[in-house]
Amino acid sequence: MSAVLEAREPSARYLESLPPAMVRQFDLLATAPGGVARLRELILTLAVQGKLVPQDSRDEPGSALLGRIFAERNRLIASGQSKRDRSEAAPQVDDSEVLPAGWASTLLGEVSLVSGGVTLGRKGSLIEPVTLPYLRVANVQRWRVEMNELKQVTIARSELQRFALRSGDLLITEGGDWDKVGRSAIWRGELPECLHQNHVFKLRGMLNSWNSEWAQLYLNSPVARTYFASCAKQTTNLASINMTQLKACRFPLPPLAEQARIVARVDDLMRLCDALEAKGRLEAAQHAQLLSILLGTLTDSASPEELAANWQRIADHFDLLLDRPEAVDALEQTILQLAVRGLLVPQDPTEEPASVLLERIRAEKDRLIAEGKIKRESSLSQAAGRDEPFELPATWAWTQIGEVVDFLNGYAFKSEWFKTKGLRLLRNLNVGHGQIDWSQPVFVETVLGGQFEQFQLSEGDVVLSLDRPIISTGLKCAVVGANDLPCLLLQRVARLSPMPAAMSRDYLMLWLQSDLFVGTIDPGRSNGVPHISTKQIASMVVGLPPLAEQSRIVARVEELQHLCTALRQRLAAIQTTQSHLAEALVKQAAA
Numbered sequence: 001m002s003a004v005l006e007a008r009e010p011s012a013r014y015l016e017s018l019p020p021a022m023v024r025q026f027d028l029l030a031t032a033p034g035g036v037a038r039l040r041e042l043i044l045t046l047a048v049q050g051k052l053v054p055q056d057s058r059d060e061p062g063s064a065l066l067g068r069i070f071a072e073r074n075r076l077i078a079s080g081q082s083k084r085d086r087s088e089a090a091p092q093v094d095d096s097e098v099l100p101a102g103w104a105s106t107l108l109g110e111v112s113l114v115s116g117g118v119t120l121g122r123k124g125s126l127i128e129p130v131t132l133p134y135l136r137v138a139n140v141q142r143w144r145v146e147m148n149e150l151k152q153v154t155i156a157r158s159e160l161q162r163f164a165l166r167s168g169d170l171l172i173t174e175g176g177d178w179d180k181v182g183r184s185a186i187w188r189g190e191l192p193e194c195l196h197q198n199h200v201f202k203l204r205g206m207l208n209s210w211n212s213e214w215a216q217l218y219l220n221s222p223v224a225r226t227y228f229a230s231c232a233k234q235t236t237n238l239a240s241i242n243m244t245q246l247k248a249c250r251f252p253l254p255p256l257a258e259q260a261r262i263v264a265r266v267d268d269l270m271r272l273c274d275a276l277e278a279k280g281r282l283e284a285a286q287h288a289q290l291l292s293i294l295l296g297t298l299t300d301s302a303s304p305e306e307l308a309a310n311w312q313r314i315a316d317h318f319d320l321l322l323d324r325p326e327a328v329d330a331l332e333q334t335i336l337q338l339a340v341r342g343l344l345v346p347q348d349p350t351e352e353p354a355s356v357l358l359e360r361i362r363a364e365k366d367r368l369i370a371e372g373k374i375k376r377e378s379s380l381s382q383a384a385g386r387d388e389p390f391e392l393p394a395t396w397a398w399t400q401i402g403e404v405v406d407f408l409n410g411y412a413f414k415s416e417w418f419k420t421k422g423l424r425l426l427r428n429l430n431v432g433h434g435q436i437d438w439s440q441p442v443f444v445e446t447v448l449g450g451q452f453e454q455f456q457l458s459e460g461d462v463v464l465s466l467d468r469p470i471i472s473t474g475l476k477c478a479v480v481g482a483n484d485l486p487c488l489l490l491q492r493v494a495r496l497s498p499m500p501a502a503m504s505r506d507y508l509m510l511w512l513q514s515d516l517f518v519g520t521i522d523p524g525r526s527n528g529v530p531h532i533s534t535k536q537i538a539s540m541v542v543g544l545p546p547l548a549e550q551s552r553i554v555a556r557v558e559e560l561q562h563l564c565t566a567l568r569q570r571l572a573a574i575q576t577t578q579s580h581l582a583e584a585l586v587k588q589a590a591a
Contacts, residue, residue, distance in 0.1 A: 033575050036276050038583065043269045044221040047262050048252060050100030059255035062104035065209075066253055069111045072206045082113065103254045109247025112170075112203045112210070116243060117196035118155055118163045128157035134195035135165070137173045137183075142220060145171070145185045153195060163195045168212045170203040171196060172219055172246065175238035178229035182220040186212045201246055214259040215251075217266060224249060284324075291327055299337040302391070307343050325568055332564045336514040339553050340543060342393040351546040354397040354502075358544065361403065361502055389516070392543050402538025404502040409466075409534055410489035411455045419443045424487040426457060426480075428465040431493060433474040436463070436484050444488070455489040462496040462505060462512075463489070464537075467529050470518060477512050479505070494534050507550040510557060511542055 046052045076082035099105055108114070118134060133150040140146075155163065165171075167189035176183040187194075196202055203215060218224055227249055232239035254262065294314050301307035314321060322328055338344040369375065388398050413425055422443035430437055449456065457463070457480050465476035480487075489495055498508045511517055520540065523530035545553065 033579050036273050040273050041222050043266060047266050048218050048221045048223050053261045053265050055100050055102050059102055059257045061102045062253040062255050065256060066104045066106055069206050099252055103252055106251050106253055108249040108251040112205055114243060114247050115202050117198045117200050118153055119198045126156045129154050130157050132193050132195050134197055135200055136197045137199050140171050140173050140183055140185050140200055142181050142183060143185055147190055165194050165196060170212050170215050172201050174199040175240045178225045178232055178239055182225050184216055184219040186216055209256055211259045213263040291321055291330055295330055295334040298334055301343055325571055328564050328567050335557060335560050336510055339557050340511050340514045340516050342396055345552045345556050347393045347395050351395055351548050353395045354544040354546055357502055358397055358399055396543050396545050398541050399544050401540050401542045404499050406497040407534040408495040410491045410493045411452055412491040417444045422446045423449050425490045426487045426493055427490045428467045428492045431463055431465040431476045431478055434478055436478050452488055457487050457489055464494050464496055466494055467492045467531050469532055475513055475518050504550050506554040
C-alpha cells in the first residue's frame with residue numbers, strides 16, 4: 001500500500017471494500033480535482049448495487065422481508081388505517097437490472113407509508129388549535145436535518161398525528177438539484193413534537209424492522225437521483241418531484257442483516273473521505289503557509305545578492321511549491337512586489353535619478369501656481385517621505401502619487417438620461433480586473449457627448465473603480481482600448497493619467513496591481529458600498545524609478561507573467577488528465 005494510504009490508517013483498512021483497480025489508483029482518485037467527491041458517489045453506487053459487502057447465504061432473503069411488509073400493508077388497508085394507492089399511473093420503472101442473490105426489487109411506495117406535510121396558509125377556524133415548529137425544505141439537507149431558524153405553524157389537534165414526526169422517519173424534499181445532490185435525511189427525534197411542511201415528504205416503514213439508514217442511503221445515491229432527475233419538472237428554482245413519482249421509485253431490498261452491514265461499511269468509508277478532505281485542507285493550509293514564508297523572504301531581501309540567495313531556496317523546490325494555481329498566483333504577486341521595490345532589475349547609476357526629475361516637476365508646478373494657471377493640491381503634503389515603507393535603490397525617490405498622476409472623477413449622469421442606445425457610459429460595473437466588460441451597458445444620447453468633452457475617454461487611459469475596488473480576482477482597474485470607444489466616464493469611476501515625463505502608464509498599472517496599493521487601501525463605506533476616493537489615492541506614497549528603469553521593469557514583469565501563464569496552463573492540463581483518469585476509474589469500478 002502506498003505511503004499516502006499508510007498515513008491514513010486506521011481508516012485505510014476499509015479500502016478492502018473497494019475494487020482492486022481502485023485501491024491501486026487510490027492516490028490518484030484522492031488527489032484529483034473533485035476526486036473525494038467522486039469517491040463518495042462511487043461508494044454509494046457500489047453500495048446500492050450490492051458490490052460493497054459480500055452476500056451471506058444464511059441471511060433471510062429480501063423476498064421474505066418483502067412478503068412480511070406486503071402482509072402488514074394489507075392488514076393496515078383492511079383495518080382502515082391505510083388506503084390503497086389509487087394515484088394516477090406512475091412512470092414505468094426499468095427493473096431489468098440483475099440484483100445480487102438474496103435481494104428483492106420493489107417500489108418505494110410498496111414498502112413505506114409516504115405522506116405530505118402540513119399546508120401553510122389554510123383558511124378557516126381550527127378546533128383545538130396547537131402551534132408547533134415545523135420543518136421546511138431548507139431544514140432538510142443531504143444526510144442531516146438543519147435545526148436553525150425553525151418556523152411555527154398552527155393546526156387542529158386532530159391533525160397532529162397525521163403531520164407529526166416520529167424518530168426514524170425519513171424526510172425527502174419535493175424540490176432539489178437531483179443531477180448533483182439528494183435532499184433526504186432521517187428525523188431522529190431532535191424535538192419532542194415537530195411537524196413537516198407539505199413540500200417535505202415523510203417516509204415511514206410499515207414494519208418496526210424498517211431500516212431508515214438503508215432507505216436514506218439509497219435515496220442519496222446517484223441511482224435514485226438519476227431517476228428523480230429524469231421525471232422531475234423544472235420549477236422556478238429547483239426541479240420538483242411529486243408523491244406519485246416518489247412512490248414509483250425503484251427500491252432494492254437486501255436482507256435486513258445485509259442492509260446493516262452495508263450501512264456500517266458506508267459509514268466507515270465516508271469517514272475515510274472526511275479524513276481525506278480534512279487532510280487535503282490541512283495540506284493546502286501548510287503549503288500556503290510555507291509558500292508565504294519563502295516568498296516573503298524574497299520581498300524582504302535588502303539587496304540583489306540576498307534576493308538571489310533567497311530565490312535559490314524556492315528554485316530548489318520549484319516543482320513542489322508551484323504545484324497548484326493559487327501558488328502561481330502568489331508567485332506572480334511576489335514578482336510585482338519585487339518590481340515596485342527595485343529588486344527585479346539592476347539599476348544603472350548613469351541614469352538621471354528620479355529625485356532630479358521630481359524637482360523639475362515641482363518647480364514647474366510652482367511656476368504655474370504662481371501664475372494662477374493651476375491650484376495647489378491641498379491633499380498633498382510636503383513631507384511625502386515620512387511614510388516610507390522600505391529602503392529604495394539610490395536612483396529612486398519617494399513621492400506621493402498625486403504629484404505624478406492626475407485624477408479625474410466621472411460625472412454624475414442622471415439615471416433618467418439613460419437610453420438603450422447612443423453613447424456608452426463607463427460605470428464601475430463595467431470595470432473588471434484587467435479588462436472592461438460591456439455585457440451590461442448603459443447609454444446617453446450621442447448629442448450629449450459634446451457637452452461633456454472632459455469626461456470623454458481615450459485609448460490608453462487607466463480607469464479604476466472607486467466602488468468595490470477589490471473583487472475576488474483582484475483590483476477593478478483596466479486600460480481603455482480602441483474597442484471601448486467612444487465612451488464617457490460615469491461617477492464612482494476615476495481616470496488616472498500619469499505625467500509622461502515622470503511615470504509610464506504600464507508602470508502605474510504594475511504599482512496599482514501590487515500589494516503596495518491593493519494591500520494598503522482601506523475602503524470606507526459610501527451608501528453601504530466599499531468605496532475609496534481619489535484624494536486617498538493621491539496621498540499614497542510610491543517609489544519612483546528613473547523612466548528608463550521603469551521600461552526595463554515592465555518588460556521583465558511581462559516576461560515573467562508569460563511564464564506564469566504557461567505554468568498555469570500546464571497545471572490545468574495535468575489536472576484535466578488526472579480528472580479524466582479518475583472519472584474513468586470510477587466508471588470502471590462501478591460497471
